[in-house]
Amino acid sequence: MNRWSIARLVAAKDLRIERRSKVLTNQVIPFAGVTMVIFAFALDAKSARTDDGFVPLLELVAPGLVWLAALFSLLLLVQRAFAIEADDGALDALRVAGVDPVAIFWGKSAALAVQLAVLDMVLLGAAVLLYGADVPAGGLVLLVVTLVVATCGLACVGTLYGGLTAGFSGRETLLPLLVLPVVAPVLIGATRAVESALGTGGVALSEGWPWIGLLTVFAIAFGVGGALAFGPLIDEAT
Amino acid sequence: MTTTTPAPATTPTRTRGTGTTATRLLGIATVVMLGWLVAFGLGFSPADRDQDEAVRIMYVHVPTVWVAYVALGVTALCSALYLFTKKHSLGFDRFAGASAEIAVVFMALTLVSGMLWGKITWGVYWAWDARLTSFALLFISTIGYLAVRSLGGSHQQRAKRSAIVGLLVVLEIPLVHWSVRLWNSLHQEPSVLDTDGDVSIEGLMLFSLFVGVIAFTLLYVWLLLHRTRSMAMADLLDDVGLDQALADRRAEGASS
Amino acid sequence: MIATIIIGMDNAFEILGSYVITFAVIGGFTWRVLRQGRRLADQVDDDQKYWT
Numbered sequence: 001m002n003r004w005s006i007a008r009l010v011a012a013k014d015l016r017i018e019r020r021s022k023v024l025t026n027q028v029i030p031f032a033g034v035t036m037v038i039f040a041f042a043l044d045a046k047s048a049r050t051d052d053g054f055v056p057l058l059e060l061v062a063p064g065l066v067w068l069a070a071l072f073s074l075l076l077l078v079q080r081a082f083a084i085e086a087d088d089g090a091l092d093a094l095r096v097a098g099v100d101p102v103a104i105f106w107g108k109s110a111a112l113a114v115q116l117a118v119l120d121m122v123l124l125g126a127a128v129l130l131y132g133a134d135v136p137a138g139g140l141v142l143l144v145v146t147l148v149v150a151t152c153g154l155a156c157v158g159t160l161y162g163g164l165t166a167g168f169s170g171r172e173t174l175l176p177l178l179v180l181p182v183v184a185p186v187l188i189g190a191t192r193a194v195e196s197a198l199g200t201g202g203v204a205l206s207e208g209w210p211w212i213g214l215l216t217v218f219a220i221a222f223g224v225g226g227a228l229a230f231g232p233l234i235d236e237a238t
Numbered sequence: 239m240t241t242t243t244p245a246p247a248t249t250p251t252r253t254r255g256t257g258t259t260a261t262r263l264l265g266i267a268t269v270v271m272l273g274w275l276v277a278f279g280l281g282f283s284p285a286d287r288d289q290d291e292a293v294r295i296m297y298v299h300v301p302t303v304w305v306a307y308v309a310l311g312v313t314a315l316c317s318a319l320y321l322f323t324k325k326h327s328l329g330f331d332r333f334a335g336a337s338a339e340i341a342v343v344f345m346a347l348t349l350v351s352g353m354l355w356g357k358i359t360w361g362v363y364w365a366w367d368a369r370l371t372s373f374a375l376l377f378i379s380t381i382g383y384l385a386v387r388s389l390g391g392s393h394q395q396r397a398k399r400s401a402i403v404g405l406l407v408v409l410e411i412p413l414v415h416w417s418v419r420l421w422n423s424l425h426q427e428p429s430v431l432d433t434d435g436d437v438s439i440e441g442l443m444l445f446s447l448f449v450g451v452i453a454f455t456l457l458y459v460w461l462l463l464h465r466t467r468s469m470a471m472a473d474l475l476d477d478v479g480l481d482q483a484l485a486d487r488r489a490e491g492a493s494s
Numbered sequence: 495m496i497a498t499i500i501i502g503m504d505n506a507f508e509i510l511g512s513y514v515i516t517f518a519v520i521g522g523f524t525w526r527v528l529r530q531g532r533r534l535a536d537q538v539d540d541d542q543k544y545w546t
Contacts, residue, residue, distance in 0.1 A: 160406075164399065168389050178382040178403075181375045182410050185417035192421070214417055225409055229402045251540045256531030258545055272517075280513065291505055295512045302516065343523050351512040358505045457520065464527050467545055471534035474542060 003103045010107025015114060017084055024115050028076050029122055035069045036126045060201050062133040063194035066123045067187050070154070073119050074183075075176050078158040081112055082166035091166060091234055101231030105159055109226070113155035120147050139197035142208045146197065149212060150190035153219035157182050160226035163234045182222075189214040256467040264460045271453035275301075278446040292358040297446050299351040301454035302344045309341035309458060310380065310407075317404035320397055328473065329466075331397035334404060335387050336465035338380055340458060345377040368419040375414050379407045393473055 018024055040058055047054040058065075085091040094104060124143075127133045135143065161178045165171035189211040195201070196208030257265075279297035316334035320326060352370065353363040364370065387400045540546045 164386070164403070165389075170389075174382075174385055174389075177378070177385060181378045181382065181414070182406075184375055185413045188417045188421045210420070214413075214420065218413055218417075221409060221413060225406065229406065232398055233402055252536060252538070253540055253543070253546060254532055255528065255535050256545075276513065276517075280509075291509055294509050298512055298516045340523075343519065347516050347519055350515050354508040354512045358508050461524065461527060463545075464531055467543070468527065468531040468534050470544065471531075471538045474538055475534065 003100055003106075006100055006103035007107035007110065010104055011110040011114075014081060014084075014108060014111035018111070018115060023080050024077070024118065028073050028080075028115075029119060031076065032069050032073045032119055032123055033126060035072060036065065036123065036130055039065045039069070040130060055201060056132060058131040059133050062127040062131040063198060063200055064187075064191045065131070066120070066127050066194065067150070067190050069123050070116065070120055071180065071183060071187060074116060074154050074158050075179060077112060077115055077119075078162035078175060078179070079172060081108060081159070082162040082171075086167040091163075095235060101234060102227045104234075105163070105227050105230035106223075108163075109152075109155045109159040109223070112158055113151050116151045116155055116158075117147065120151060133198055133200070135197075136199055139199060139205055139208075142193060142197040142205065142212075145212055146190055146193040146208070146215065149215040149219055150186050150193075153186050153215060153222060154183060156219060156222040156226045157186075160222065160230060160233070163230055166234070185214060185218050189218070256464045256471075261460060261463055264456060264463075268453060268456040268460050271449060271456055275446070275450045275453045278442075278449050283442050283446040292355055293443065295351055295355040295358075297450045299348065299355060300447055301450035302348045302351060304451055305454045305458045306341050306344040306348050308455070309337045309344060309462075310376075312337040312462075313341060313383075313404050314408045317401035320401045321405070326394065326397070328393055328397055329470075331393070331401065332466050332469040332473070333462070334401065335384075336462055336469055338383055338387075338404070339465060340461050342377070342380050342384060344454075344458075345373070345380060349374065349377065366422065368415065368422040371422070372411075372415045372418045375418075376407070376411060379410060383407055393476070 043057055043061065046057045048057045048060050049055075082091070085094075091104075095101070124135075124147075128135065157179060161175060161182070165174050165178070168174070192203075193208040193211040193215070196203040196205055196211075199205070275297060279294050283294070283297070285291050285293065313334045316330040316337065320328075320330040320334065323330070356365060357363050383400060383403050386403045387396060389396070389399065391399070535543070
């Protein structure tokens with residue numbers, strides 16, 4: 001079996017577990033939804049003055065809040081993705097069986113990316129419904145590209161640090177400490193790209209594309225770096 | 239005379255502390271240099287034309303930044319040396335860990351003295367400047383590195399895990415800096431950034447800065463040596479404790 | 495001489511504060527490192543200390 005088919009199997013396994021346990025749909029998405037609601041409480045329904053006149057504050061900050069909620073939910077999803085491995089020593093079993101760690105990394109990243117993409121779309125929907133953000137037809141391509149690239153980057157970082165902290169007591173608190181500083185570039189880049197895709201506060205569409213460059217470099221750096229580092233990190237035999 | 243105090247050959251000597259003659263000399267040199275730093279920084283050096291008295295903070299701020307970056311560099315270098323040398327020597331791991339601990343202390347000091355300088359020069363403690371923001375993120379990442387070191391497991395596991403995380407922190411630096419800089423260029427008036435740009439440095443001020451950098455570098459080396467030695471002993475005692483526990487367990491098994 | 499300059503200085507709070515905090519933290523860290531070294535060195539024989 002080559003690397004790709006193993007990765008596909010690992011991803012399919014994780015998604016099958018998710019489909020049966022429904023943690024994403026029954027717990028993480030509701031969590032993300034309530035986060036979006038309490039953001040509105042914190043920021044209030046005030047307006048802010050921009051070049052285009054007065055814009056509701058929530059509409060102005062909607063792209064940032066979407067990604068912030070996505071980051072917090074990412075932490076939950078990563079905990080979940082490795083709790084299913086660590087609980088019955090499945091990760092160790094895979095390692096002992098000589099399964100290629102690069103394939104495990106890519107498989108788990110892909111499964112995480114799929115779940116995260118679903119979550120991002122729900123969050124964007126919530127921003128449209130709750131915050132009054134609207135999606136212009138012209139920005140749709142940029143929006144989709146941002147979503148895909150940012151999600152890949154986040155999934156790779158999440159899998160890498162999730163694998164590192166899996167199986168240790170106190171991983172719930174260590175994971176955010178490690179992940180949040182690392183994903184700061186994604187939060188910045190994806191927020192700005194979505195802002196220009198939605199035309200928030202009069203940001204031009206063309207301003208969004210340089211951020212795609214940043215997000216792509218990030219995703220590649222952690223896709224490759226993570227694949228190299230994942231094997232030694234989860235290999236606790238030595 | 240020598241017969242009055244015969245040390246029994248069976249009990250090995252235990253010298254107090256982690257010092258040697260060399261580190262003691264280094265320590266004295268450090269203290270002397272730190273004294274000179276205070277004298278020059280607060281006394282002899284004149285007020286700056288643009289920054290006025292606030293420039294005095296620079297004599298402690300710049301050396302702490304310098305030590306913070308050197309310490310992080312040493313951590314990264316020792317992590318790479320641990321991973322990519324055949325022997326996987328724990329010595330490199332302990333140097334990396336000790337250096338990161340010192341880096342965290344100096345990064346915190348850099349942030350504090352930088353904030354006090356910002357309060358005088360900018361009127362606010364914090365500006366969302368690219369350098370400040372990425373430095374703060376780096377500070378948090380270094381704390382994360384130390385947290386990973388304390389996760390547990392065998393010494394080799396700890397060394398491998400933390401060496402990888404150490405190198406990931408280095409991978410993260412350019413990405414964070416690039417993104418924050420790009421973000422910053424859209425949201426920050428450049429006028430704030432200009433104030434720390436071209437400072438005309440006079441002879442005595444440059445000398446004071448130089449004294450500060452030397453003093454803090456000596457301090458760094460001194461701390462690194464002491465901390466690495468205590469870490470080596472801590473590892474040794476861990477091993478002894480483990481051996482003792484194993485021996486006890488065997489004795490238990492034999493007696494029952 | 496130094497004392498008179500310091501008292502007359504503008505922004506003395508921030509400037510002296512940065513020196514005091516820096517040296518206090520360094521002092522505290524140094525003290526901790528030394529004390530820890532002492533404590534451990536009492537439990538380890540000299541022939542196992544690579545620097546002796």
